[in-house]
Amino acid sequence: MPISIAIPFYNAEKFLANAIRSVFAQTYKEWELILIDDGSTDNSLSIARSVNDPRVRVISDGKNKKLAGRLNEVTGLARYDYIARMDADDLMSPDRLQLQLDILLANPDISLVSTGLYSILDDDTLVGYRGRADTKVSFEQLIKKEKGILHASILARKTWYDRNFYNEKLSVGQDSDMWLRASKKNDLNIIILSDPLYIYREEGNLTAKKMLNAYKLERQTLSRYIESGSFRIKYILKSYSKTGIIFLLDKIGYLGFLQKRRNDVKISADQIADYTSILKVIKSTKVPGLDI
16 A cells, blocks of 8 residues: 655755655655655755655645645645655654554544654754554544644545645644544544654744744634634633733743643653664665765
8 A cells, every 4th residue: 555755845955855764764665755845945956856766756836835735735646545744854753654554454434643753853852752642532622732633743545635625824723723624524533643653853843923823823713613602712712811821931031941841751761762763764764866
């Protein structure tokens, strides 16, 4: 069962090569890799085009359509029935695709599989782990943020994306919007693995501007999808209170506190060894055209 892997990229020259290496390092070899340039102005497109492998396609139209637009394109571009994605500055464990595909093949009623993560800095330093196994995520749990889905780690059936698309009008939170929309129509059949099969580069992600914009769009999303007036007001007010906290933390210079809270699970010696081994495998993987 071949898999279509998509990496949209924009000015990702610092990290793109290793993201590609982590695809070539996969134990599961039946895949195509779709590298989609979103109007990069750095050396990213040259890096992508240097890869010399028939399984790799580079798509570039010179436009900047943003992530949601590019991910919607993937559904039409994908040749195979399973679609995986990752961000251009991240990495994935060599057994990610095999383990996720095994789940989908064994569970025909499941449409998506997500994973846990290792959180790393720009210099590849491991700073955290997050992961909790789940077999069901309800609409209410999404609203309450009791359960989360790591968007970039998703392996999905192509037929699911045929039924569910990204809202290209949103600048952030397109994944949350899609989960809620799918859940409302009982089409969010997902299994979440606790295994840290995705390696997420989070340094610099938590800026006040990004978070304030995200909470603004969150309130718009809540207004769209929560039918109960009192329930809607409750969570909109909660969103406003979180906005106030972000504003205050930013003013007093403590915004980094939230980054630490994201990774409040202590990293074990086994996890450190596991991540070190993963990184070694990825960085030693040779990519035709890129390295040889």
